[in-house]
Amino acid sequence: MxxxxxxxxxxxxxxxxxxxxxxxxxxxxxxxxxxxxxxxxxxxxxxxxxxxxxxxxxxxxxxxxxxxxxxxxxxxxxxxxALKEAVTSTTFGDRLTGLAVGMEGKAISDIKPIGKADFLDKAYEVKSNSGFIPVGTKVIITKLENNTIIVKS
Structure with missing residues (x-):
C-alpha cells in the first residue's frame, strides 16, 4: 500500500x-x-x-x-x-472604402456629436467636430482617420 x-x-x-x-x-x-x-x-x-x-x-x-x-x-x-498563425484581419478594415474628404452626405439621425449619416446610399456612423447636427442636414466629410468619419454641417 x-x-x-x-x-x-x-x-x-x-x-x-x-x-x-x-x-x-x-x-x-x-x-x-x-x-x-x-x-x-x-x-x-x-x-x-x-x-x-x-x-x-x-x-x-x-x-x-x-x-x-x-x-x-x-x-x-x-x-x-502552439499557435502557428497570426490574425492579421481587422474589424471593419474596409469600412471607409469609397469615402473621401469633401464628400457630401445627409444626416439620417441627430449627430450629437456621434450619429449616423448617409453617403453613397449607405449609412455610416460619423462624428461631428462642430457640435450638434440635426437629422436631415447636409454634412461634409472633413477628415477620415483611424476608421472614424469626421463631418461638419
Whole structure:
C-alpha cells in the first residue's frame, strides 16, 4: 500500500506539472500544486521507507520529471499546442472604402456629436467636430482617420 500511495503522489505531481506547461501556461497554480504533490510524495517516501530507498525515489523522481520535460521539448510534442498563425484581419478594415474628404452626405439621425449619416446610399456612423447636427442636414466629410468619419454641417 505504501508503494501505491507513493507512486500515485509522484504521478499526480508529474501530470499536474506537465498540464501546467501544456494546457495552462502562465497561471503557475497548477504547476505549484503539482510541485507540492511531488514534494509530498518524496516526503512520504522519507517517512515510510528506508533512507537509501527514499534517496533512490528522490533521484528517480528528479530523473523522470526532467526526462519528461526534455523529451517533450525535443520531440516537438509542445508544437501541437502552439499557435502557428497570426490574425492579421481587422474589424471593419474596409469600412471607409469609397469615402473621401469633401464628400457630401445627409444626416439620417441627430449627430450629437456621434450619429449616423448617409453617403453613397449607405449609412455610416460619423462624428461631428462642430457640435450638434440635426437629422436631415447636409454634412461634409472633413477628415477620415483611424476608421472614424469626421463631418461638419
Amino acid at each position: 505504501t508503494w501505491f500511495i507513493l507512486i500515485s503522489l509522484l504521478l499526480i505531481g508529474l501530470i499536474l506539472i506537465l498540464a501546467e506547461i501544456i494546457f495552462v501556461p502562465g497561471t503557475t497554480v497548477v504547476g505549484l500544486i503539482g510541485l507540492i504533490v511531488t514534494i509530498a510524495g518524496i516526503y512520504y517516501a522519507f517517512i515510510s521507507l528506508e533512507y537509501t530507498t527514499a534517496w533512490t525515489v528522490l533521484a528517480m523522481t528528479a530523473l523522470v520529471n526532467l526526462g519528461a520535460l526534455v523529451y517533450g521539448f525535443r520531440s516537438g510534442v509542445w508544437s501541437r499546442f
